[in-house]
Amino acid sequence: MTPEAIHGALQQRFGQAVTAFEADAIDPTVTVEASAIHDVGAFLRSEPGLLFDSLMCLSGMDYGEETSSLGVVYHLHSTSLRHTITLRVEVPRQDGVVPTVCDIWRTAEWHEREAFDLFGMRFDRHPDHRRILLPDDWEGHPLLKDYQVQEFYQGIRVPYEGDPPEIGMDVYRFQDREDPV
Amino acid sequence: MCAMARQTAGDELGISYERQGDDLVLQMGPQHPSTHGVLRLEIVTDGELVKHITPHLGYLHRCFEKHAEAMTYPQVIPYADRMDYLSAMNQELAYVLAVEKLMGLKAFPDRLEYIRVLMAELQRIASHLLAIGTYGLDIGAMTPFFWCFRDREKILDLFEWVSGARLLYNYLWVGGVAHDLPAGYTDRVMEFVAYFEPRVQELNSLLSSNKIFIERVASIGILTAEDAISYGIGGPNLRGSGVKWDLRKEEPYGIYERFDFDVPVGTGEFGVLGSAWDRYIVRVREMLESLKIIRQVVDQMPGGDPNEAMPRRIRPAKGEAYLRTESPRGELGFYLVSDGTEKPFRCKARSPCFTAISALNAMNHGGLLIADAVAVVGSLDIVLGEIDR
Numbered sequence: 001m002t003p004e005a006i007h008g009a010l011q012q013r014f015g016q017a018v019t020a021f022e023a024d025a026i027d028p029t030v031t032v033e034a035s036a037i038h039d040v041g042a043f044l045r046s047e048p049g050l051l052f053d054s055l056m057c058l059s060g061m062d063y064g065e066e067t068s069s070l071g072v073v074y075h076l077h078s079t080s081l082r083h084t085i086t087l088r089v090e091v092p093r094q095d096g097v098v099p100t101v102c103d104i105w106r107t108a109e110w111h112e113r114e115a116f117d118l119f120g121m122r123f124d125r126h127p128d129h130r131r132i133l134l135p136d137d138w139e140g141h142p143l144l145k146d147y148q149v150q151e152f153y154q155g156i157r158v159p160y161e162g163d164p165p166e167i168g169m170d171v172y173r174f175q176d177r178e179d180p181v
Numbered sequence: 182m183c184a185m186a187r188q189t190a191g192d193e194l195g196i197s198y199e200r201q202g203d204d205l206v207l208q209m210g211p212q213h214p215s216t217h218g219v220l221r222l223e224i225v226t227d228g229e230l231v232k233h234i235t236p237h238l239g240y241l242h243r244c245f246e247k248h249a250e251a252m253t254y255p256q257v258i259p260y261a262d263r264m265d266y267l268s269a270m271n272q273e274l275a276y277v278l279a280v281e282k283l284m285g286l287k288a289f290p291d292r293l294e295y296i297r298v299l300m301a302e303l304q305r306i307a308s309h310l311l312a313i314g315t316y317g318l319d320i321g322a323m324t325p326f327f328w329c330f331r332d333r334e335k336i337l338d339l340f341e342w343v344s345g346a347r348l349l350y351n352y353l354w355v356g357g358v359a360h361d362l363p364a365g366y367t368d369r370v371m372e373f374v375a376y377f378e379p380r381v382q383e384l385n386s387l388l389s390s391n392k393i394f395i396e397r398v399a400s401i402g403i404l405t406a407e408d409a410i411s412y413g414i415g416g417p418n419l420r421g422s423g424v425k426w427d428l429r430k431e432e433p434y435g436i437y438e439r440f441d442f443d444v445p446v447g448t449g450e451f452g453v454l455g456s457a458w459d460r461y462i463v464r465v466r467e468m469l470e471s472l473k474i475i476r477q478v479v480d481q482m483p484g485g486d487p488n489e490a491m492p493r494r495i496r497p498a499k500g501e502a503y504l505r506t507e508s509p510r511g512e513l514g515f516y517l518v519s520d521g522t523e524k525p526f527r528c529k530a531r532s533p534c535f536t537a538i539s540a541l542n543a544m545n546h547g548g549l550l551i552a553d554a555v556a557v558v559g560s561l562d563i564v565l566g567e568i569d570r
Contacts, residue, residue: 025500025501026282026283026285026500026501026502027501027502027503029501053410053411054410054413055413056413056503056505056512056514056531057503057505057514057516057529057531059516059527059529059531061518061527062527073501073516075503075514075516079410079426082431086503105411105413106408106411106412106413106539106540106543107411107412107413107414107536107539109539110535110536110539114535118246131239132238132239133238133239133242133569133570134239134242135239142244142247143246143247143250
């Protein structure tokens, strides 16, 4: 099916929940309401004629402080019918919640954990909602555009502030002395 | 009281599985020879049987995606190299193809396209050799490791000659290459092809058809085709489950549609379909297919300047693009978003090893032994640099 036809099918089934369609983009993208993404996913996965059985990629997004929204982008492909579509949802910067799709495509489980880890949006009904790449006690979500690194992690200073202090280093710098030992 | 104390100790270790009865939790890694990097597997066992495996990642996390946002597009290429340091050419290729898709660049000199395919296929052989060699080593076969590394060395020499580096090349650029091939390069490639083809047969008689090896791995770690697709697994791991799916055929990027090659799939000939042996043998057979492609590349290699169409300024218009390629470890994708500046607004790497290791529990059908866990993890051919990014 062409992206236009897929968008048509989604609009017919979900009406208002489908908010935008970029047909001219490099990868045609359908934007849907965050709350509807699980239903949309289940429909795309099982509807004859669509059969999107493969979630190629799931990415978190930060659209910048001025738009004040985060997003999740789903790249879908059907291995049997060989068509492709991109879905996008947008959630507010604070306390954004997206329903999980990991019961539809199993690969989403870890990709959603990664998106949470790096961007901080929650995935509703996710079976194992933990950080994945960063330590569990890390503060903040690094891929946010306004991310500030924490000052200490377990007693270790995190931000890089020039060279370490010179204390004790003179032992190693004997060549700089006027009277080498 | 005793049970409570145990539970608390488990909490401190970050153990996520709720234990029952006499379950014992084994920590495999972070320093373990067969995790091929720094990976911790938390294995819940009942006697000798593995009940559940929880992988803990992140020990090699180097913030690739955050770094990429602070770099211009060409500056990201060396970082992409370092994601999967065993197949850096394929990483570069995926990244530059994604940038070219974002910029809408298509017309390149033929010579550039042929050089790209040549590098990608040589790298695929080198990467598979390492996968095969270390897999043998993981389960106790020492000799194949040395044989594979001896042959891989010859490919690394070829890479060193063309790019100056043995592992991390920064050779494929957006719309061009760092240097054209040196004079006589293709002759040396053909010498390698002639040398290497009989070695695959040697390897087969040494390891692939070895009775001990087959009995060890041909019925463990079974991954069904349906699970593999749902978990987003690609490459040899997917084809080992009998799915004929190769992005070089399905969505030919570059000039792959010009070449004649087969896509080997697992058939379960010595055990169950989708077993660790099926994944292994697909890699062996793919090396022969890559040799086929290299022969055709060298035969058809055109002259000219490969950097004729190299863009002077890389500043994609506002937009976003996702592109996936067939890396030796599976489906490697880059999702790039441009805001019209010289630096990517977002650069997401979709790693094949990340999805492969997430399917670890789907390969446990209740009969996995502790010793088999090593053999199953090894058969997935993971590289931690790419999982953690």
